[in-house]
Amino acid sequence: MKKFIIILIIIIIPIFSLSITIGLYKAPPIVIDENTGFLNEILNFIAKKNNIPLNFVIDSQVNLIEKLKKGQIDAVAPLGYTDKRALNFYFNKEPVFFEWAVVYTRYNLHLNSLLDLKGLKIGVMKTDIFYEGNNGIKDILNSFKIKAKFIEFNSYSNIFESLNQKKIDAGVVPRFFGLDQEKNYKVNKTSIIFKPIGGFIMYRKDSNLKNIFDIFDKYIINLKENNNSFYYKTFDKYFEPVIREKIPLWLKISTIFGIISASGIIILFYFYSKLLKKKVYKRTESLKNALSELETKITELNNSKKLIEEIVNLSPNPIYIKNIEQKIIFANNALASLLGIKKDDLIGKNLLEIFDNSNKKLLEDSIIEDIEIISDEKKGYVDNFKLLLNDKVLYFKDYKTSITLNNNEKGLLVLWVDITEIIKYQKELEQKNKELLDANKKLEEIINLIYNLEEKNIDIEMYFDYLLKNALKIVKKADYGSISIGKENKWQFLSAVGHNINILKSLPLEKKYMVQTQEKIQIFKNDELKKFNENNFEKNLLKEFFKAVKSTKETMLATAYINKNIILNFSLDIAENSPESFNNEDKKIFQSFINLAKSVLSKKLNVDKVKNAYLNFANKLALIAEAHDDITGQHIYRVGELASFVAKKLNIPDEKILEIREFAPLHDIGKIFVPLEILNKKTRLTDEEFEIMKKHTIYAEKLLGDDPYFETALKIALYHHEKYNGGGYPFNLKGDQIPIEAQIVSLVDVYDALRSNRPYKKAFSHEKTLKIILNGDDRTSPENFNPKLLEILKMYSTDIKDIYNTFSD
Known part of the structure; x- marks a missing residue:
């Protein structure tokens, strides 16, 4: 001890x-x-x-x-x-x-x-x-x-x-x-x-x-x-x-006045007290009766309170009362059932003790919210919140009302309404809306592709590249793809993403190697395609083919017949290790792209037929015009080649370069209407004769008219004698008022004319021609030409000389 x-x-x-x-x-x-x-x-x-x-x-x-x-x-x-x-x-x-x-x-x-x-x-x-x-x-x-x-x-x-x-x-x-x-x-x-x-x-x-x-x-x-x-x-x-707020002055005054008044009343009561004693006895009996009635009412009220508690306990929604420190004062059966705690054990517990860390942020926000509600004495405050309970995510609508507790302490009456199913349906609806917006976006992109079909000049390989990349963008499951055609006995790849297009284009592929689905969309597993290729390809060629194509998990493929000689093959591939697979929605979108590809190719073939007819006609016109002018036919080809070379160096779009190359030879087509005696005159033209000669630019419109196909040809023929600094004909335009295709042809036409024999002069060398154009003489001035074009002429002088020599007589 x-x-x-x-x-x-x-x-x-x-x-x-x-x-x-x-x-x-x-x-x-x-x-x-x-x-x-x-x-x-x-x-x-x-x-x-x-x-x-x-x-x-x-x-x-x-x-x-x-x-x-x-x-x-x-x-x-x-x-x-x-x-x-x-x-x-x-x-x-x-x-x-x-x-x-x-x-x-x-x-x-x-x-x-x-x-x-x-x-x-x-x-x-x-x-x-x-x-x-x-x-x-x-x-x-x-x-x-x-x-x-x-x-x-x-x-x-x-x-x-x-x-x-x-x-x-x-x-x-x-x-x-x-x-x-x-x-x-x-x-x-x-x-x-x-x-x-x-x-x-x-x-x-x-x-x-x-x-x-x-x-x-x-x-x-x-x-x-x-x-x-x-x-x-x-x-x-x-x-x-x-x-607590200070007592207002008016309240102090009212209180003092009340005290004075009360004092007066007490004095009066004193004088009348004896009279009141007689009445007290009579009232005592009535008070006893009133007290008895009051006790009965209190009993009824207590019974009503129990009834209210029973009603609250029958509610399927969690209801509870808490104080500012999150301590539960009252809870119904629904809250106890939700939390998996006995109702009696809930009373006196703090919500911070009941919920784990997964709901910590919710509780912190709730405390701040509670303080605001109690401070402002808000009634019927409504909010939504997410609760993580027993590995489940639940959503509730939270109704809170500020109340006064038994000890005059402020507290909150809280009602939770389970809206988990509503939130679930909202999310499903949001997902559906998202899918709808995605579908609309895909539709818009497809419409844009269709709109681009209206381009009058379609480079088929460029367009199919564009089409294939957009197909992969919209059918998001796909990783690779290709577009190819079978023409007569040959199989030719036009575009590929993921696969090596250069190797595929270089292989001597035959039409019989193509998978043909008879206008239907089919989905092949990698093993199925591999087996088909092994059965149809020559062994040496198959090895090279497999080097060019990537291994896939699935391939969605369709064959479309353009005419009896040409078939189109369109495929989208899912990468070998991807978890994705094609479904019916992907098939529907893919069908749209097949239809587009088929339409483009059909249109291209028809356009090519018309275009070839136009070109044949245009070339014949050009030859007639040059023959009419007694100038060698090589001139028209040289102007076309030289013009397209200069256009490339200006980074003009490919389709425009092609038009310049094809239509530059028509620059003097209007000379058909100029009399031969003026065209072939070996001496200098008179002023009257020169005015007639200048009209060959305007005469071109008689032949080319307002045909949209010949729009570039007409610009070249009309404006190739305009000068960059002004003073040209027929409209005296200057600078960028002159179409760029006409500016290009103007320069190469002067270059070719100086290099060529004419009835009134002999041909000059390349070096002398450059000197005349860049420095000027009595016939021409460098200010007549676009400075950018002159830079190209200087920078690529050797290339231009080689082109001229290649097409010389």
Whole structure:
């Protein structure tokens, strides 16, 4: 027994002989100065009750935390708990008080939400949990991608002083500090609140200190449980003046007047008391009867209360009542069933204890929401929320109403309505809408493809490249694809994505190697196609073919018949390791592309027939015109080749280059209508004769007319004698008023004319011709031509010379 007492003394003596120093930072009314403040008095009260020597040190929060790290003090308060702080220090378990952050602004600035903080200067206290902690103002604004500038201070008072001086736009302070100090500064309180926390004591990791603060925890809990304890008296002392409004002057006057009136009535009552005594007896009997009736009514009311509880318990929707600290005061059977906890066991439990970390964010948001509802005494507040429960995702519509509990404490009546099925249907509807929008987008892209068919000149390989890439874009499951044609006995690839088109084009493929589906869409597995190819290809050729094509999981393929000699083969492939597979929707979309490809190829063949007829006709006209002019036929071919070469160097579109090449030979087609004696005159033309000669540009319109196919030919024939600096004919145009195709032909026509024999001159060399064009003479000037064209002439002089020589007589 003696040993036990000695051991107990050894344990207890160090605890109670230990003097502890707690650092406090000013945050009225929690901490006002070294001697006063709600926290000071509570801690002093507990220390004295337990004979614990206690000292306070006042400093900024950031300095106190540094002192704690260096062991210069034992603890810092009040602080919010964070996992980061808990790595180096202990916290007491029971919060001394609850707090949350409030945003204040300078006097003339009004904010409605967090979004309004964008771009503002926000005052914060260094190391404050409301600043850099999890879900602090910095974290919240980052999550909303709101950029603001944070100005750090050592105290909350500094924040209000800077707001008062308009050095910052907004400031973050605890709610009690704000309520206590806002009257001393020109500041505006906003409705923006966040991060409810408990005010804890953070202390060094020391076993003796832990024993001391365990004692503090027990006393704090006991004090909180007794409504008449020193804790609540101190709370009322410091917080009642802050959180309750002052009595208005009119109410004071009314009260004084009421007291005076009451005094007069009492005097009157005194004089009439004797008269009233006689009536009292008579009324006593009636009062007894009334009391009996009242007792009956109370019994009925209690029965009604039980009836209401029974009705609430029969509700299929969870209903409960909670206080501001999330403690359940009442719960019905539906809530107990949902949570899998007995109803009696729910009463008194905190929601923070019931739900796990997966619902932590929900609860934090709910606490802030509850504070707003209770503060504004809102009725019928409605919100939606998601709850993770027993590995299930549930959705509820949340109805909340502010109510007053039995002890005049504010609380909330909450009703949950399960909307999980509704949300499920909404999501399904959203998915359907998304699919519909996707289908509309695909349809729009297909329409654009159809629209592009109206281009008058279609390069078939370019278009099929465009068509195939869009097919792969719209049929998203497909990774590769190809378009090919069988013509007579040959099989030719026009376009491929994923597969090596260069090798495929170089192989001597025959029509018999093609998979033909007789106008139907078929889906082949890789093994099926491989087997078909092995049975139909020659072995050496098959090896080269397999080098060019990628291995696939599935191939969607269709063959379309264009005419008796030509068939079109269109295929889309899914990569070998892909989890995807084609379905009926993919087939429908693919059918649209097959129809487009078939239409394009048919149109191309028809256009080619017409085009060939036109070209034959145009070439004959050109030959007639040149023969009429007694100039060698090679001239018209040279002009076409030279013009197309220059056009390529200008990066003109391919289809336009092709038109320039084909129609440049028609530049002098109007000379058919010029008399031969003028065309073949060996001496200089008179002014009258030259005017007739100039009309050959206008005469071209008689032959080419307004046929859209000959639009480029007509521009060349009409404008190839216009000059870039003006002064040409027939319309005296200048600069970019002259179509580019006519500018090109103008230059190469002069080059070819200077290089060629004419009735009035002999041919010049390439070098002399360049000198004349680039430097000018009595016939021409470099200003007559587009400077860009002259640059090409200089840069590619050798190529131009070679082209001329290739087509010379």
